[in-house]
Amino acid sequence: MVFFKYSGFIGSNIETLLKRAGNVDVSFGMPTIALPIGISFFTFQIMSYVIDVYWGKVPAQKNIFRLTLYIMMFPQLIAGPIVRYIDVNEALSARKTTCAMAEQGVKRFIIGFAKKVFLANAMGSMADAVFALSGSFNTAYAWLGAISYTLQIYFDFSAYSDMAIGLGLIFGFIFNENFVYPYTAGSIQEFWRRWHISLSTWFRDYVYIPLGGNRKGKIRTYINLWVVFLLTGIWHGAAWQFIVWGLYHGLFMFIERLGFGNVLKKLPAFLGHIYSCIVVIVGWVFFRADNLTVALNYIRNMFSFDFSNFKVFSVLPGLDSMYVFMLVVGILAALRVPVALKEKVKVPSPLMYAGYLILFGVSIIYLAGLSYNPFIYYKF
DSSP: OIIIIIHHHHHHHHHHHHHHHHOOOOOOOOOOOOOOTTHHHHHHHHHHHHHHHHHTSSOOOOOHHHHHHHHTOGGGTTTOOOOOHHHHHHHHHHOOOOHHHHHHHHHHHHHHHHIIIIIIHHHHHHHHHHHTTTTOSOHHHHHHHHHHHHHHHHHHHHHHHHHHHHHHHHTTOOOOOOOSOGGGOSSHHHHHHHSSHHHHHHHIIIIITTTTTTSSOHHHHHHHHHHHHHHHHHHHOSSHHHHHHHHHHHHHHHHIIIIIHHHHHHSOHHHHHHHHHHHHHHHHHHHHSSSHHHHHHHHHHHTSOOOTTOOGGGTOTTTHHHHHHHHHHHHHHHTTHHHHHHHHSOOOHHHHHHHHHHHHHHHHHHHHTSOOOOOGGGGO
């Protein structure tokens, strides 16, 4: 993974360092290497197997076909969730698929498919349009683009996870949840307990705890946290903006552990929610921007408080009312409103099944009219 994903980044930074330090004009001639799709995900899966076997948590798999099935399990192979061998080793040899599991799997797949087609793609179109303006926009546009991307990446990645979990159920595999409404969090610590759970728990179990976790004093705990979030940023991409994004979240985790987390618990819940949303939205700018300079300029526009000449639909006239509708639906869905309503209102089974079929059919029809828009996490 280091060769495929990071060799070019490492080489270019060494070249830059040598030029600035000793005025040495050197070029390593790093080749452009095609990145295998999903390399970060299946590499971490293989690592979890090797580490758990080494620690004696699971016996080594003697059947090469079952081990290959684990490594190349197609539902979640290229964009997660990261499935650990210890969670599926028994199902590899003795799994059962029931009608109830298949039904639940189909429903979960349809929900994920619809989230990608309608919500993620609509939010992505607006985010792409704003970020393409190269910083020549005011505060309103900046927040519009950042919020759109915040919703896009959530619905895009959680949609893939939903589809993978649904397919897994159909084939008799139970994958752990990867998202639990992260934008309802009241702190950054809670956000990371809800966002990309398979990755955060992987780093917790294989990096943070082996480093000592919080068992070796405060200073060591803080160092371990910074190491984990530095690696989290590096895992997401071979670019400085991803590293800064990881350290940015590590900074707020550090601040909350210093005592701000206790302050948040005493404040009204909505204040903690506003705080975490602002921190996360600003952080996603680093994640989305093409480079660190673009990200910093974008964030500067977000807090310049310039609202002159703001006309929302002049950015992307093609979406207009559809975008507004999807934005409202996306915000409500991210805040768990539809699920809360579903829990209070019991829908008759025939009507529910008809609703899923209609949603799936409309999603396919709508998808046919869209341009190619791959999942964001394919590149990781």
